[in-house]
Amino acid sequence: MRIPGSLVLANLPTSIERLGRLSEELGVNVFVKRDDQTGSEITGNKVRKLEFAIQEALDQGCDYLITCGGIQSNHARATAAVAAKLGLGSCLVLRSSGGDNLEGNFFFGKLLGADIRFVTPVEYRESRMDIMKEITEELAAKGHRAYIIPEGASNGIGSFGYFKALEEILGQEKELDVKFDAVVATVGSGGTYAGLFYANKGHNNSGKVYGINICDDAEYFKDKVVGLIDEMNGYTGQELNYNRNELNIIDGYVGDGYALSRHEELEFIHWFARLEGIILDPVYTGKAMYGLVEEIKKGTFKDCTNILFLHTGGIFGWTESARLAFADLG
Structure with missing residues (x-):
């Protein structure tokens, strides 16, 4: 299948x-793909999408x-970092209710020289x-x-970042001599899931x-993913043969x-960090891994032997307000 060209970032x-101790706790093999280690300033899943989107821009x-994005957008920070690296200008339109501290991704965006424009939540939404x-x-x-x-x-071109990531996973299965029955990712804007799903179907992976x-909610994102797949079809020149019911998005x-x-x-984030020595973020991966563990306990993955969770980064999301909330745990 022909896909667009991309940068290497x-x-x-x-x-x-x-995850040995978690696997023992749950009675199923749980693995993690460390996309939180794609880089430093560009850490997380967003850079895979930007490799394709920014190639198109160039x-x-x-x-x-x-x-x-939001005031603590991982994507906005990564965009500012790549722009600086390539000698491009960048402007970040950030959703804010006012009174935000200069910290986390917001701080790094400023440090990287982005022109930051604030908009209200209503302006952002509409x-x-x-x-x-x-x-x-x-x-x-x-x-x-x-x-x-x-x-x-999370548009058609950006979603190819996770088309390529799924191909990477298929190659690693052979290297590790393991077959993943399920690949699980956080869904926050839809592009990561769309890319994974498109490649999974395109390669007829079991x-x-x-x-x-x-x-x-799940239905909102199914609509979103259907639209992204249509966009991706425009780039590949092929129609992906799939059914909407195959879009496995877990709500709740x-x-x-x-x-x-x-x-x-x-x-849960605290428990997981002590168990496996891996830090999740409170916005994305913390909620998603919590959901995965709960669903394993409920039997949703009872037919799975090996499950791969995609750690999409987000460590800069630990802002002062998040740390204060964590401190209340005692």
Whole structure:
């Protein structure tokens, strides 16, 4: 299957580790793919998507990147880092209610030289694309050609980052002499899941791809993934043969909402860190791994021998407010 060209930015392939103590606790082999180790400034899953999106930007002669996200967006920080590395300008449209501390991803975005524009939650929800288009026109008047990357780089071109990641996993299965019955990823904007699913179907792999959504609901993301697959078809020139019912997105772990942590989620992150020496983040991987463990206990994965969890990074999400919430655990 023909896929678009891409830059080489991430430290790949990322390793796969068996979580020995967790596996013993649950009675099933649980592995983790360390996409939290794709780099330092570019750490996490976003850089895989940016390898494809920014190659397209360069092919179009663009010298400026515009993207959006929450105040602690991992994607926005990674975009600013790659822009600086390649000598491009960057503008980050960040959702904020005001009074944010200069910390975490917000701090690193500033440090990397991004032009940061704040918008209210309502403006972000209803008109973030219009705002980014206005910035494109503003930059054009100054002689720049800007490329807009949507939230999380979750569009057709960006999703190929995880098409390529699934191919990487298939190669590692042979190296490790293990077959993953399930690959499980966090679903926050849909692009990671879409790319994994597209490659999994395209290669007729017997394992299944599961997502655990940490915002909105499963039906919302199924609609999103269907749209992304349509976009990806436009790049491959082929129609992926699949059924919507094959989109395995597990609902029930959004908790109090996006980037809002419940006591049991923070307790789980603490327990997991002490058990395996791996730090999850409170926004994405903490909720998703918590969901995976709960679903294993419920029997959702009873037919699986080997399960692979994708650690998509997010350690910079441990801001002061998150640390204070964790401190309340005592």
